[in-house]
Amino acid sequence: MSLVRFVWPAVRRLALLTVLLATVFAAVSLLPGDAATATSERGESATDLAARRAALGLDRPLAERFWDWLAGLPTGDLGTSAHGRPVTALLAAPFPNTLLLGGLALLLSVTGALALGSWAALRPGGRVDRAVATAATAAFALPEFVVSVALLLVLSLWTGWLPAVTLTGPDGAPASWRMLVLPLLALTIPQIGWNTRIVRGALADQASLPHVQAAILDGLPRHRVLTHHVLPGALPAIAVGTATSAGMLLGGAVVVETLFNYPGIGAVLAGAVADRDTPLVAGVVAATGAAISTLLLAADLIRDRTLGVRA
Incomplete structure (x- = not known):
């Protein structure tokens, strides 16, 4: 039964990712111009542009191009960019940089949210609780x-x-750790607010359960009730919120990386959209979608395992 509960969410997320990638192909094709004109050099003739379109496969139906690109995904082939380079090579350096930035931001935001949410939960309805809720919002x-x-x-x-x-x-990475601080803070601050709300809500739900109320009536210290009775039961909701936060972090990274000239996928995606480079745009979406889907599956496993143990 546990295997079925793991396989079905994986299949469902894979299907959603496939639909998203098809939407990306369609959306880029609807933009004005195409990759041939966007990457052409000044003075190229109509014959040259036609030859470039044929070389890029733009003269074929959109569904056929998408299917050919999709068929290469199981082998890790993300296609070839409009400039003739493999998409995997173009993402090899910036994608780890984005994962580093997003991973650190996720770690800081979850750690800060757990601290703030737990602090507020120790005195529900008090000044600290209200202040934390206002600041998080x-x-x-x-x-x-x-x-x-x-x-x-x-x-x-x-x-x-x-x-x-x-x-x-x-090596293509930031030259100094100090250059990570501003983009890291820009991503972390909004997500601390999101995760604090998730943590505080999950703790409040658990605090109203009978066994928690019984522990309070037995005279256990508040911090012990929190760590031994409330927090363990809140972990499934916190895990799902963390996985959702990871998706928002990767989405926000595109904006933040562009503002701070950070060497991640944000600059790659911006250039790919400008060049109408469908394989490169889809490659970025596939890489980030796979990372987010993996985190969501991990959250589902944590939730199912926790609920199974409690049952």
Whole structure:
């Protein structure tokens, strides 16, 4: 039964990812122009453009091009970009940088949310609880680009404490850890707000259960009730919220990386859209979609295992 519960969500998420990739192909094809004209050089004739379209396969039906591209995914082949380079090679350096930034932001946001949510849960309805709820709502309501601009003004332009842009080293990674701080904060602050709301809500749901109320009536200290009775039961909801947060982080990374010149997939995606480079856009979506789907599956497993143990 546990195998079925694992396979079915995996198949469902795979189907959703396939639909998303088909939508990406269709959306790029609806943009004005195509990859042949976007990557052409000045002075090219109509014959040259026609030859380029044929070389890129743009003269074939969209469904046929999508099917051919999709058939290469099981072998890790993401196709060839409009500039003639393999998409996997173009993503080899920036995608790990994005995973590093997103992973650190996820770690910081979940750690901060657990601390803030647990602190607020120790005194439900009190001043700390209300202050944490207000701050979390305000943080989550701020878009990443607003947070980025504010951080640039305060920590870079006005004080000069941190660099405003990211320079890369010989390996294609950020040249200094200080260049990670601003994009990391820009991603983390809104997600701390989101995750704090998730944690506080999950803890509140668990705190109302009979066995928790019994532990309180037995005179157990609040922190022990929280760590031994409330938090374990809240883990499935927190895990699902964390996986959802990972998807929002990768989405927000596109904006943040562009603002801070961070060497991630944000710049790659922006250039791919400008060039109408369908395989490269789809490759970025496939890579990020696979990462998010893996986290969501892990959250489902944690939830099922926790609920199974409690049952």
